[in-house]
Amino acid sequence: MVNALYTAKATSTGAGRNGHVASPDSVLDHDLSIPKEMGGPGGEGTNPEQLFAAGYAACFHSALQGVARREKVSVRDSSVTAEVTIGKENETYGLAVDLLVSLPGIEGEAARKLVDAAHQMCPYSNATRGNIDVNLRVA
Secondary structure (H helix, E strand, C coil): CCCCCCCCCCEEECCHHHCEEECCCCCCEEEECCCHHHCCCCCCCECHHHHHHHHHHHHHHHHHHHHHHHHCCCCCCCEEEEEEEEEEECCEEEEEEEEEEECCCCCHHHHHHHHHHHHHHCHHHHHHCCCCEEEEEEC
8 A cells, every 4th residue: 555544453362252352542442241142151241243333334424425525415314224144155154244324315316416426435444345245225
């Protein structure tokens, strides 16, 4: 990467998905728990899929707001919800993402155009493109 702007760091310790993750500055500092749906104990800890969903939703929302500013469109009260699904096929695991974008007051083709442009701008979308299924839904 030619012009790196920022590098995030986090370290996993303990038992992986039942361990702990933290950033060096302690802003991120969470216990992890394997969800019951995946055969784990559940519990109060988060999991990698939730962390990925939070990052993708925030990044996509920021890209959407950037596109809207460029196009001089108000996306006030907009939101992005990322649903990250983990699944197993044969002996490997994979992810799929559904992005639900709410754009109150913007409908049809105008909303779709903003969402598609954000999908081209978002670093998470660029990183996942061609690697996992990402479904864009406009509410």
